[in-house]
Amino acid sequence: MQAAQTWQSVQHEVLRRIHAREWKPGDLIPNEAELAKELGCARTTVNRALRSLAExxxxxxxxxxxxxVAAQPVAKATLNIAVIRHEVEDRGARYGYQLALREARVAPTHISAALGVGVQDRLLHVVALHLSDDAPYALEDRWINAVHVPAALEQDFRSISANEWLLQNVPYTRGEISFAAKPASAENAKHLNCPENSALLAINRLTWDHEQSVTAVxxxxxxxxxxxxRI
Amino acid sequence: MQAAQTWQSVQHEVLRRIHAREWKPGDLIPNEAELAKELGCARTTVNRALRSLAExxxxxxxxxxxxxVAAQPVAKATLNIAVIRHEVEDRGARYGYQLALREARVAPTHISAALGVGVQDRLLHVVALHLSDDAPYALEDRWINAVHVPAALEQDFRSISANEWLLQNVPYTRGEISFAAKPASAENAKHLNCPENSALLAINRLTWDHEQSVTAVxxxxxxxxxxxxRI
DNA sequence: CATGTTTTTATGTGTATACATAACAGCATG
DNA sequence: CATGCTGTTATGTATACACATAAAAACATG
Structure with a gap:
């Protein structure tokens, strides 16, 4: 074996050996220096290839x-959580948006706790429906930490969704996301135009800017x- | 600015500027050579930091x-789809496994079509329940391409789940995964010990080894x- | 023999250098 | 004026080299 000058070709060769079971799950593979010598390239190049496979x-x-070789390769599915408008438009559909509710009020305790604000603090609550070719696509129910993001109180969110406005205007440094299935409440069902208790895919997000919460949606x-x- | 000798510190500095809105979404940032000069490190180091942020x-x-700076930073949520046994054990619960069905038969057409096999081919169908501390955790309904993986026909899947056996024994080169919410069928409800039509989180996977399908689950x-x- | 220390080894990373490649800009030519 | 060529520029990558660091293994010492 020789002349595998690019890290991609090294990676392909390593992948080939894994898929061909020349190197089986759990096996120790030759070290970087040996592989570099065998494949006729620099150790740095081997490192680049292996690092990316490890990632x-x-x-x-x-x-x-x-x-x-990973004994039980944990499949890593990378989901791109885009702005909903883009998600709809990428499917070639016409995007629509309807604001359903906008109020500044004291939040239920589980919300104020999750956002780490006082139970008395007034937060901004926004509910909006995203449409795809006029059909209900997704229902967004959001609480914004108005203590940390007072500018949100100036926005009416009639023409731009909170989803998009926040991404453009408020940075965040970290976040949590979770996926679950939930039955549609009567309210949900009305907005999404579906039977009550329908199984709905729910995404919950909570974002933070350093130590301050930004929004829970x-x-x-x-x-x-x-x-x-893709996997 | 100087003495940012590691690519992580370069990355931190870049992140700081993005979060502090010194570089706003959509902004063009200085090129690698300029940043390297400003931060007092090699261009390679800057490259390493920026490449990883781009990923x-x-x-x-x-x-x-x-x-x-990405105009609308698409949040990339990386989900680790591990072997179900590990998922349960990582939560500190006792794992249990029950085989519910194992049969070799001609598959429904949507399955044989998805797996790209002939409508007459006999596939292996395995249904199993995964338990966490004796409570139903997940129901696995799997079809294995027995034409490509004849060894699966030798396995009874009574003590090891198909989930785990396949990962250890059959390589795959690519796969698709999708998430959805589904109402529990009567059959599902019985296995998962929940009311019929409960909202269930469903993960569908289809894996391939080069041009041959491996399994649909x-x-x-x-x-x-x-x-x-995490985001 | 148990425990702590040193050595060895494989990966991780930083540097300087060189060349490759994509893409834009501007120029030339029909 | 459209179209194609050509140079310039920023990122992408390969190389050799050096040193850092984590961790296993070997060793020493009470």
Missing amino acids: RGLLERRRKAGTR QVLFAPGHHMRA | RGLLERRRKAGTR QVLFAPGHHMRA
Whole structure:
């Protein structure tokens, strides 16, 4: 073997050996220096290839211990959570938006607790419906930490969704996201134009800017919605 | 600014500027050479830092065009789809496994079509329940392409789940995954010990080994299940 | 023999350098 | 004026080299 000058070609060769079971799950593979010599390239190049495979979860690397083929390759599905408008437009549909509710009020305790604000603090609550070719696509129910983001109180969110406005105007440094299935409440069902108790895909997000919470949002998708990803 | 000797520190500094809105969404940032000079490190180091931020979706890079802060940072949620046994054990619960069905038969047409096999081919159909502390955790309904993986016909899947056996024994080169919410059928409800039509989180996976399909599986999680991820 | 220390080793990273490549801009030519 | 060429520029990557660091293994010492 020789002349594998690019890190991609090294990666392909390593992948080939894994898929061909020349290197089986759990096996220790040759170290970087040996592979570099065998494949006729620099160790840096091998490192680049192996590091990227490790990031994808196919290899497990530890200093001194060496590199081994992941025993049970944890499939990493990367979901792109885009602005809902873009998601709809990317499917080639016409996007529509309807503000359903906008109020500044004291939040239920589970919300103020999640956002780490006082139970007396007034937060901004926005509910909006996103449409795809005039059909209900997703229902967004959002609480914005108005203490940290007072500018949100100036916005009426009639023509731009809170989803989009926040992304453009308020940075965040970290966030949590979770996926679940939920039955449609009577209120949900009315907005999404579906039977009550329909199974809805729910995405909950909570974002923070350093130590300050920014927003907590639940997005409920219309029945039948799928989120797809590559492995 | 100087003495930012590690790519992580360069990355932190870049992140700081983005979060502090010194570089706003859509802005073109200085090129690698300039940043390297300003921060007092090699261009390679800057490259390492920026490449990794681009992979995370915070920067958009194009040759010659330069690097800009992502206008609408598409949040990338990376979900780790582990072996179900590990998922349960990682939560500190006792794992249990019950095989519900194992049969070799001609598959429904939507399955044989998805797997790209002939409508006459006999496939292996396995249904199993995964338990967490004796409570139903997830219901796995799987079809295995027995034409490509004849060894699966030798396995009874009584003590090891198909989930785990396949990962250890059959490689795949690519796959698709999708998430949805589905109402529990009468059959599902019985297995998962929940009311019929409960909202269930469903994960569908289809994997391929080069041009051959390997398996199509649907995993239905018990009501209330959440999948979590960081952003 | 148990426990702490040193050595060795594999990966991780920083540097300087060189060349490759994509893409834009401007120029030339029909 | 459209179309194609050509140079310039920013990122992408390969190389050799050096040193850092984590961790296993070997060793020493009470």
